[in-house]
Amino acid sequence: MAQQIKYHSLSIFLGGGCNLDCSYCFIDKENLKKIIPNVPELKRGISFFLKHSIKEPTINFTGGEPLLYWGELKELIEYLKRNEKKRAFIVLSSNGTLLNKERSEFLAENNVGLSISLDGKQDVNDVNRVFKNDKERSVFKTVWKNIKNLNKEKIKISLIFTPSTVNHLTENIKFFVENGFRLIDFYPEVYGLWSKNQLNILKKTFSEFSITKGLEKNSENFCCQQLNLGPDGNFYLCDKVFSFFDKRRKKYIVGRGGGIDKAKRENLLRKAKKGILKITDSKCSKCPCQEYCFCPIGLYLWSQENKKDFKKHFQTFCEISKIYISNFLKITRAD
Ligand code: SF4
Numbered sequence: 419m420a421q422q423i424k425y426h427s428l429s430i431f432l433g434g435g436c437n438l439d440c441s442y443c444f445i446d447k448e449n450l451k452k453i454i455p456n457v458p459e460l461k462r463g464i465s466f467f468l469k470h471s472i473k474e475p476t477i478n479f480t481g482g483e484p485l486l487y488w489g490e491l492k493e494l495i496e497y498l499k500r501n502e503k504k505r506a507f508i509v510l511s512s513n514g515t516l517l518n519k520e521r522s523e524f525l526a527e528n529n530v531g532l533s534i535s536l537d538g539k540q541d542v543n544d545v546n547r548v549f550k551n552d553k554e555r556s557v558f559k560t561v562w563k564n565i566k567n568l569n570k571e572k573i574k575i576s577l578i579f580t581p582s583t584v585n586h587l588t589e590n591i592k593f594f595v596e597n598g599f600r601l602i603d604f605y606p607e608v609y610g611l612w613s614k615n616q617l618n619i620l621k622k623t624f625s626e627f628s629i630t631k632g633l634e635k636n637s638e639n640f641c642c643q644q645l646n647l648g649p650d651g652n653f654y655l656c657d658k659v660f661s662f663f664d665k666r667r668k669k670y671i672v673g674r675g676g677g678i679d680k681a682k683r684e685n686l687l688r689k690a691k692k693g694i695l696k697i698t699d700s701k702c703s704k705c706p707c708q709e710y711c712f713c714p715i716g717l718y719l720w721s722q723e724n725k726k727d728f729k730k731h732f733q734t735f736c737e738i739s740k741i742y743i744s745n746f747l748k749i750t751r752a753d
């Protein structure tokens with residue numbers, strides 16, 4: 419009998435609308451912003467997820483910028499709170515530019531965790547993160563003003579570093595720590611191509627870190643336990659499919675409020691895995707890092723649909739993964 423999947427997280431993509439125009443953004447914002455969130459279907463999707471998830475799952479509201487959908491977001495959070503048979507950690511991933519007192523209070527009252535995207539100090543953050551309609555205005559200053567009086571211990575900073583900002587990674591992490599933030603996630607831009615020199619800078623930077631928490635195994639790699647709800651109320655295979663519009667995105671619908679088409683989902687995952695192994699000469703299946711690696715499926719789908727050279731992009735993805743894994747594992751063993 420097929421094993422019953424218990425999903426550990428649900429990502430709700432509220433819509434493609436966004437007031438920023440970040441250089442590394444992969445979302446098809448212009449087209450996806452035309453879709454209005456279908457709140458009744460999203461509620462059915464949430465309800466399905468809660469029935470089939472682990473004990474304390476995570477529900478993450480994303481976009482685009484989810485605060486542009488404040489009415490719908492509020493209604494969904496209130497729905498979750500009213501129907502709380504199961505405790506879920508609710509997180510809002512936001513660019514932070516549209517936070518205000520009323521919104522912050524509502525989110526705090528409802529125990530919604532905030533994950534704010536900021537790449538570092540103003541001079542680094544504003545290189546890649548800019549307002550769509552006002553390139554001169556500082557995104558950093560706007561966000562800083564909105565979050566500086568909030569409880570910083572409850573805010574997670576989500577920092578992206580790119581080939582052009584990697585040499586500032588350490589000073590930017592320090593900057594947030596010195597300003598009272600304790601939760602800082604930092605991710606490389608894996609959709610870009612990194613030169614040898616830039617990878618060496620990353621390697622050197624990581625080797626200087628003093629990290630006390632080791633890397634957790636991700637043995638479900640290639641067998642995703644995250645569900646992704648789109649604004650139309652459909653479940654999608656992977657969050658990266660929001661970089662495609664309509665026909666191409668719809669190929670990856672794997673269910674709707676009432677349930678998941680498990681056979682279709684597994685088949686699409688299997689097909690992607692087969693494609694990755696074929697192009698990379700089965701590199702991953704022989705790799706000792708396999709249990710800890712980031713999932714390459716999103717990158718594969720993105721490359722296929724956007725006619726990018728997956729092999730080339732995979733090389734960067736793989737090298738960055740190995741730098742992460744070898745450093746974090748080394749530090750864990752040294753504990
Ligand atoms: S804030 Fe997020 S959705 Fe908006 S442009 Fe930046 S990366 Fe894209």
Ligand code: SF4
Pocket residue numbers: 701702703705706707708711712714735736737739740
């Ligand atoms: S480190 Fe590279 S080869 Fe190893 S599992 Fe990750 S992507 Fe595959």
